[in-house]
Amino acid sequence: MKNRVEQALKAAGLKTFEETCYLYPVPELKEIQEMLPLEAAAEVKYRGDFTGRILIETRGGLFRAIAVNMLSSQDPTGEQKIDALGEMANIICGNVIPALGGVSQGYRIEAPKNIPLSEAQNNLLGEPLVWTVLNLNQGRADLKFYVDGYYPAPEKKT
Amino acid sequence: MALNTLVVDDSSVMRSIIIKTLKLAGLSLGAVLEAGNGQEGLKLLEDNWVDLALVDIHMPVMDGEEMINRLRQNKEYHDLPVIIVSSESDSARIEMLQKTGATFMHKPFTPETLREAIIEVTGVSHEE
Numbered sequence: 618m619k620n621r622v623e624q625a626l627k628a629a630g631l632k633t634f635e636e637t638c639y640l641y642p643v644p645e646l647k648e649i650q651e652m653l654p655l656e657a658a659a660e661v662k663y664r665g666d667f668t669g670r671i672l673i674e675t676r677g678g679l680f681r682a683i684a685v686n687m688l689s690s691q692d693p694t695g696e697q698k699i700d701a702l703g704e705m706a707n708i709i710c711g712n713v714i715p716a717l718g719g720v721s722q723g724y725r726i727e728a729p730k731n732i733p734l735s736e737a738q739n740n741l742l743g744e745p746l747v748w749t750v751l752n753l754n755q756g757r758a759d760l761k762f763y764v765d766g767y768y769p770a771p772e773k774k775t
Numbered sequence: 776m777a778l779n780t781l782v783v784d785d786s787s788v789m790r791s792i793i794i795k796t797l798k799l800a801g802l803s804l805g806a807v808l809e810a811g812n813g814q815e816g817l818k819l820l821e822d823n824w825v826d827l828a829l830v831d832i833h834m835p836v837m838d839g840e841e842m843i844n845r846l847r848q849n850k851e852y853h854d855l856p857v858i859i860v861s862s863e864s865d866s867a868r869i870e871m872l873q874k875t876g877a878t879f880m881h882k883p884f885t886p887e888t889l890r891e892a893i894i895e896v897t898g899v900s901h902e903e
Contacts, residue, residue, distance in 0.1 A: 632883060633882075633883045636883035636884065637882070684788070688792075688795075689795055697788060704788050707862050707882075708882045708883050711861075712862075724865055725865065726862060
C-alpha cells in the first residue's frame, strides 16, 4: 500500500509542478536543501472509501516560485501565494485519489486550506502514511499523505 | 475567427493559469472574461457574447453543474461549447456532467491538451 501511495503521490506531484507552474525536478537532494526551513503549508481533505488529507509544504523559495510561475507575476501578494499553494494541493489530491482507488469510488475533495506554520512546524498533524520529497529547480516540496485512523510508527522521509 | 472566452473559477490564481495556458495554446483569442462563480458567469453572458466557456465545478454561490444546466435551458446559449476544468475525481459525477454536452478536462493540463479540447468542442482550429 505504502509503495503504491508513494508512487502515485510523487507522480502526481511532479506532473502538477511541471504542467501548472513549469517547475522541474533536479536529480539530487543536496545536503543544504535538507536543512531548509519551512515556508508554508496547505492541505486538502478527501472523503471516500477512506478519508484523510494531503499536505504540501514548501522550502527554499518554492512558495514564491509557485505563485510567480502560475501568475507570470514577479510580485505576487501574500494571498496569491497562499491561493497558489492551495491550488497545487488541490490538483495533486485530485490526481492521487483516483490513482489509488479508481475514479468510480465516489471520492470528494474539499477546498484547500492554509495550515499555520506553527502547526506544520510542530508536526501537529501527526505522522503521515507516506512522506515524499520533490527536489525542484526552485525549491523543495514535501508531500505528505494521511489516512484517518492510520497511525504508522515514525518513519524517515523517502 | 477570434474566440471570445469566459473563464469561471472561484480561484483567481486558477483563472490566471487557465488564461495563461489559453494564450500558450496557439489559438486566436478574442476577449477573455472572468467570473468567480456560475452566477457571475451567467450575468456576464447577459451583456457579452462568448464562443466558449471554461468552467470549474466546485464553486460557492452557484457551482459549475448548475451553471451548465442553466446554460442548456437558455435560448441564446443552449449550445455554447463548454469545457469543465476541474480536479473532480468522481467518475459518476463526471459522466453526468458530460451528458450536458460539456467536455471534461482534468487538472493539471498543458497548452496542447487545452488546444485539443477547444478544437474538439468548437469544431474549429481557430489558428492564431
